[in-house]
Amino acid sequence: MNAAGQDVLNTAMLTSEESRATATPMMEQYIEIKANNPGSLLFYRMGDFYELFFEDAVDASRALGITLTKRGQHLGHDIPMCGVPVHASDDYLQRLIALGFRVAVCEQQEDPAEAKKRGSKSVVKRGVVRLVTPGTLTEEKLLSPSETNYLMALARVRGGAEELALAWIDISTGVFRLAETNATRLLADIFRIDPREVIVADNLMQDPELKPAFDVLGRVVVPQPAILFDSASAEGRITRYFAVQTLDGFGSFSRPELAAAAAAIAYVEKTQISERPPLGLPERQSSSSTMFIDAATRGNLELVKTLSGQREGSLLNAIDRTVTGGGARLMAERLMSPLTEVDVIADRQDSVAYFLTDNFLTERLRELLKRAPDMPRALSRLALDRGGPRDLAAIRQGLVTAADAAGLLRGAILPTELATALSDLEMPPPSLEYLLSSMLADELPLLKRDGGFLKEGADEALDEVRALRDQSRRVIAGLQLQYSEETGVKSLKIKHNNVLGYFIEVTANNAGPLTEGDAKARFIHRQSMANAMRFTTTELADLESRIANAAGQALEIELAAFERMRLAVVSEAEAIKKAARALAVMDVAAGLAVLAEEQGYCRPLVDDSRMFAIVAGRHPVVEQALRKQAASPFIANNCDLSPKSGQKGGAIWMLTGPNMGGKSTFLRQNALIAILAQMGSFVPAGSAHIGIVDRLFSRVGASDDLARGRSTFMVEMVETAAILNQAGEKSLVILDEIGRGTATFDGLSIAWATVEHLHEVNRCRSLFATHFHELTALSEKLDRLSNVTMMVKEWQGDVIFLHEVGPGAADRSYGIQVARLAGLPAAVVERARNVLNQLEETDRKNPASQLIDDLPLFQATMRRETPQTAKASAVEDALRKLDLDELTPRQAMDALYELKKQLGKA
Numbered sequence: 078m079n080a081a082g083q084d085v086l087n088t089a090m091l092t093s094e095e096s097r098a099t100a101t102p103m104m105e106q107y108i109e110i111k112a113n114n115p116g117s118l119l120f121y122r123m124g125d126f127y128e129l130f131f132e133d134a135v136d137a138s139r140a141l142g143i144t145l146t147k148r149g150q151h152l153g154h155d156i157p158m159c160g161v162p163v164h165a166s167d168d169y170l171q172r173l174i175a176l177g178f179r180v181a182v183c184e185q186q187e188d189p190a191e192a193k194k195r196g197s198k199s200v201v202k203r204g205v206v207r208l209v210t211p212g213t214l215t216e217e218k219l220l221s222p223s224e225t226n227y228l229m230a231l232a233r234v235r236g237g238a239e240e241l242a243l244a245w246i247d248i249s250t251g252v253f254r255l256a257e258t259n260a261t262r263l264l265a266d267i268f269r270i271d272p273r274e275v276i277v278a279d280n281l282m283q284d285p286e287l288k289p290a291f292d293v294l295g296r297v298v299v300p301q302p303a304i305l306f307d308s309a310s311a312e313g314r315i316t317r318y319f320a321v322q323t324l325d326g327f328g329s330f331s332r333p334e335l336a337a338a339a340a341a342i343a344y345v346e347k348t349q350i351s352e353r354p355p356l357g358l359p360e361r362q363s364s365s366s367t368m369f370i371d372a373a374t375r376g377n378l379e380l381v382k383t384l385s386g387q388r389e390g391s392l393l394n395a396i397d398r399t400v401t402g403g404g405a406r407l408m409a410e411r412l413m414s415p416l417t418e419v420d421v422i423a424d425r426q427d428s429v430a431y432f433l434t435d436n437f438l439t440e441r442l443r444e445l446l447k448r449a450p451d452m453p454r455a456l457s458r459l460a461l462d463r464g465g466p467r468d469l470a471a472i473r474q475g476l477v478t479a480a481d482a483a484g485l486l487r488g489a490i491l492p493t494e495l496a497t498a499l500s501d502l503e504m505p506p507p508s509l510e511y512l513l514s515s516m517l518a519d520e521l522p523l524l525k526r527d528g529g530f531l532k533e534g535a536d537e538a539l540d541e542v543r544a545l546r547d548q549s550r551r552v553i554a555g556l557q558l559q560y561s562e563e564t565g566v567k568s569l570k571i572k573h574n575n576v577l578g579y580f581i582e583v584t585a586n587n588a589g590p591l592t593e594g595d596a597k598a599r600f601i602h603r604q605s606m607a608n609a610m611r612f613t614t615t616e617l618a619d620l621e622s623r624i625a626n627a628a629g630q631a632l633e634i635e636l637a638a639f640e641r642m643r644l645a646v647v648s649e650a651e652a653i654k655k656a657a658r659a660l661a662v663m664d665v666a667a668g669l670a671v672l673a674e675e676q677g678y679c680r681p682l683v684d685d686s687r688m689f690a691i692v693a694g695r696h697p698v699v700e701q702a703l704r705k706q707a708a709s710p711f712i713a714n715n716c717d718l719s720p721k722s723g724q725k726g727g728a729i730w731m732l733t734g735p736n737m738g739g740k741s742t743f744l745r746q747n748a749l750i751a752i753l754a755q756m757g758s759f760v761p762a763g764s765a766h767i768g769i770v771d772r773l774f775s776r777v778g779a780s781d782d783l784a785r786g787r788s789t790f791m792v793e794m795v796e797t798a799a800i801l802n803q804a805g806e807k808s809l810v811i812l813d814e815i816g817r818g819t820a821t822f823d824g825l826s827i828a829w830a831t832v833e834h835l836h837e838v839n840r841c842r843s844l845f846a847t848h849f850h851e852l853t854a855l856s857e858k859l860d861r862l863s864n865v866t867m868m869v870k871e872w873q874g875d876v877i878f879l880h881e882v883g884p885g886a887a888d889r890s891y892g893i894q895v896a897r898l899a900g901l902p903a904a905v906v907e908r909a910r911n912v913l914n915q916l917e918e919t920d921r922k923n924p925a926s927q928l929i930d931d932l933p934l935f936q937a938t939m940r941r942e943t944p945q946t947a948k949a950s951a952v953e954d955a956l957r958k959l960d961l962d963e964l965t966p967r968q969a970m971d972a973l974y975e976l977k978k979q980l981g982k983a
Contacts, residue, residue: 102200104130104151114181114205118173121183122203126160134159140176141169167218170209174219177296180209208348210299212274215249215354215458222451223397223405225252228344229272231263232306232336233281242333244341245270248354248461250406250453251654253341255334256362261803264290265371266364269413271381276344278303293372301344308332311339318342319358327358334361352461355650365771368415368755369803373796374775378748379698381409392749395698396758398671400443402451403657404664411665415755417769422683425666425757427492430680432670439667442485446664449478452657460647466521466530466639472646472653473513476505479656482663495666498659504652512645516638525639528632539634545620546627553579556617564590571617577603579621581612673759676701681754681765687727687806689718689751689770689842693763696746697753700761712739712880713763716747718809718842724861726806726840729832731853732882733846734867735891737898739880740846741777743867744811747844748775751809770842772808774800776815790818794827801834808841814848825849836861853886952979 107130111119118137120127129137130148134157138145147155161169173180184206192201212228214220229245241258243266258266267275267290279300281287291298312324312335324330330338338359345354376384383390393412399405416422432439452475458464459472483502491499518532531539545552557571566587573579580603583591588610591600604611623630646653672678676697693713700711718728732740750760754767776796797815804810815831816824828849835843836859845852856862864886868879876894893913897906959972 101149102198104149104156106200106203110181110183110203110205114208117179117181117208119181119183119205120161120166122163122185123160125163127163127166127182128158128160130156130158132157136178137173140178141172167216170216171219174209174211174214177211179211181205182207182209205350207350207352210274210348211297212246212272212276213248213345213348214273215454215461215463217454217458220249220454222402223409225250225271225406225410227252227270227272227274228341229267229270229275230306230337230341230344231275231277231281231287232308232333232340233278233284233287234308234333234336240333242331242337243267243270244334244337244359245272246341246345246356248345248349248356249457250403251355251357251457251650253338253356253358254360254362255330255338256364257331257334258364260286260290262364262369262371263287264293265369267294268372268375269367269370271413272297274299276301276305276340278306278340301340305340305343306336307339308336311335314339314342315359318346318353318356328361330359330361349461352463354457355460355647355654357651357654366416366418368417368752368770369772370415370752371774371799373799374748374773375413377775377777378745378752380412380752390698390702392698392752395701396669396672396753398668398675399664400447400668401449401660401664403449403453403661404446404668407658407661408665408668411756412752415752416757417755417771419684419769422755422757424492424494426680426683426759428494428662428666429669429673429757429759431492431495432667433673436674438485439670442482442663443667443671445478445481445485446660446667448474449660450474452653452660456646456650456653456657459643460650462643464643465523465525466517467523469513469530469639469642469646470517470521473510473517475653475657475660476510476513479503479505479660480507480510482660494662498662501655501659504655505649506652509645509649513642516642525636526632528635531635531638536634536638539631539638542623542627542630542634545624546631549624549627552620552624556620560614564596566590577611577613579613579617579624580604581614581617582609583612584609669758676761678759678761679764681750681760681762681767683754683767683769686766686768687720687842688766688768689716689727689747689809690764690766691716691747691750691762692765694746694750694765695761696742697749697761699742699746714743714746714880714882716743716844716882718844719766719768720861726836726861727842729836729843729845729859729862731832731845731847731856731862731864731886732866733848733850733853733864733887735869735876735878735887736895738867738869738878738891740867741813742880743882744777744813744844744846745775748773748809748811769807770809772804773811774804774808775811776800777811777813788818793818797827797831801831801839804835804839804841806840808839810835810839810841810843810845812843813846815845817848825851828852829855832862833859848890850886850888850890856886952976955979 107119107121110121111131111133118129118133121129128148131151134145137143138157138159141159141161143159143161146158148158149156170180182205183203186202186204189201192199210228212226214226220226225247226249227245227247229243232242232244233240234242241260241263242255243258244253244255246253256266275294275298277287277291277298277300280303282291282298282300311332315324315335315338316322324335342356345356370378370380379391381391381393382388388394393409396412397405397408399408411425432442450471452472455464455468455471455475458468479502483499486495486499516531516535518530521530522528533540533543553571557569560571560581561567561569566583568584568587570582571579572582581591581600585606585608590596591610591612592602599614600612601614602610603613673680692715694716695711695713703709703711716730718730720727732743734740746761750762750765751767751770751773753760754765755770776793793815797812800810800812812831816826816828818824819827828847829852832845832852832855835841835845853864856864864884865882866885866887868881868883869891870877870879876891893906893909896909955972955976961969964972
């Protein structure tokens, strides 16, 4: 039975009549709360621990490696139990969420003393205060500073031009975006956004069009009741959340987009129970505004993580020079979503160029930014009432940094993007920073309940009760001195015991001044002893009460002040978020300027042409790795896939050469340069002119997908099919070793047909690396195909890899030399040489390259195999020439017969 089925079974068992009848009051409460939160581990608060029972305890103890105990019996069986301390719960939550669990946090909602007043069997009131899921985290310990934490909703509404839409929210920063999509690009869009959790209507889980994507995403997909995705009530749900009458001011949204947005909001409300995170207004993204990069290409190019899942070795790791958490997240976001809008790309490049022209200014700004805390996440915790004093301090320091950065740039002539950022930096009112600075102490506790976060002088009443709490001995000593002087009894003492509390004690012989005249009314007799008398005063009794309550009063005053500051911060949420975004924009631009200066990058020319001309291009990751290893410098290479005069479509470079010669590096570096250019960065090249790439496809490397029953070759063919079916004239296609996963002639045939299809149908810019040297003969018939090769030198039987790309075609792959370098036994290497010599002799007698003379071109083959298509074009031409408004009925009938005749000749 799967986990969901087991959970249903457990819930049914726990909620049965027999179960309720035999449960203790506490366990009855637990069972009821658990039944209302199926699918989640229930963290049930008991004192200083969160306890788990039944199957939850078994699962949690196994996942966390904690001891499984038992607590009583239920239905004749021991009740499994385990627990985690409340103060360490974040650490355990982090581990559970990473393992795919969801947790319902159930808190005590009254003082246990209140429950006892209702009777000995009364149970403390408890309730779930939030659901902790991968996509709804806000705790600092559970989030990576440099990574976004998106919750995504996928909605389908039948009947529109685009039936599918995505909405994604990061409640830790308030980001809220929408986009339409379709089944073809769905997986690519999801991988571009990289959500931690995707909610989907439960009735879509078996949709044959969407299920393949769900299978790839695995446990990231969480089914939810279809009612959450109801498009009819979507607009009302959104307007209620943002407290507006209409969405007209937000922009124009399709029905699927509204359904996805409403579902995301409903899920946020469901998981946060009574709290609402400060979400930004929904921002619509057009699929045409970003470069399409499918999931396979993202994996092949290792944009944000390597194939082994590590950040080290990825493109992001190589280019990230940001110094703030917000800047690191924005850098990753831009890298994952390169733009196709020339003007916006140019604006980003202008920002980088600005910082490159003034190194002193750039370093001063970066020093300021290093002090900037993560304001958006602190703001989110405060808005959800989960924040502490350090979150208020983060807002305070962030506002100080924003003001300092604005002062540094104010008056300068800034490019468009930085000018907008400067304007946003000045949005938060100075009064907010003053309030926080005047109230908060320098050293702050983690939790507000610990107190001590208001500075001395921030509140007179607090200073007074703190003095009573912290300096009670001095206060009592001062009062004792006062009474002694008033009465003239120098031996008068103020003492304390657990029965009387504070009292005044004098010897029996010195009691007269306290019991006579006006003093009798002031000094109230409490107790007489053999040799002493004890008194109190209204002042002393009041002081005693104030001292006893001082700690509690101090905390109450501080908590009230915390709430005032929290509300003041939340009221300026939009201004704070804009200032934080502005700091991130500056951080990214300055970081890319540092990268360009450090690594010798150039500003690429990006326009709407079909150009792709890279001079002295380098691989950004490999180049830095070689420098760290103090190895030989990276060999730069040119790449020109630009269409020549009069040609329709980009060029194709057929790349041949030996293994280990650098083919894969060359392929990838040109794809990465295109991505860097369109994210607004400078690029590792001497110069670059890149016409907008709307779709990037890369099929490099070999892998299998055994979970779905796909061999390495099947994965290769699926990815190649996606490329050939989707690439257009503005696309860039990178293909490596197509057809090598099957028999030689099968593979050669597939590779041959693929090249022809790219040339005749897709007409895209393409790099095609192969060991099928026979394909180089295609350059004689395909005018946009050029042969290039990785240059090598042979010396005394050894091969030297030059890592240079030059014109021409390789006639050998040098595989045996590489095998010898890898350490194959000498006997195997020698035998391989003999076999190769015989095979090459056979090929010389009947070379496969002669196929080019015997086979018609792909376009001719298509015409011969589909004659109906060619004839249909003639019929269409005849139809276009007809002026239907001028035809008589007789002429129309004659024309129809003539068209039918033409079809009959096909």
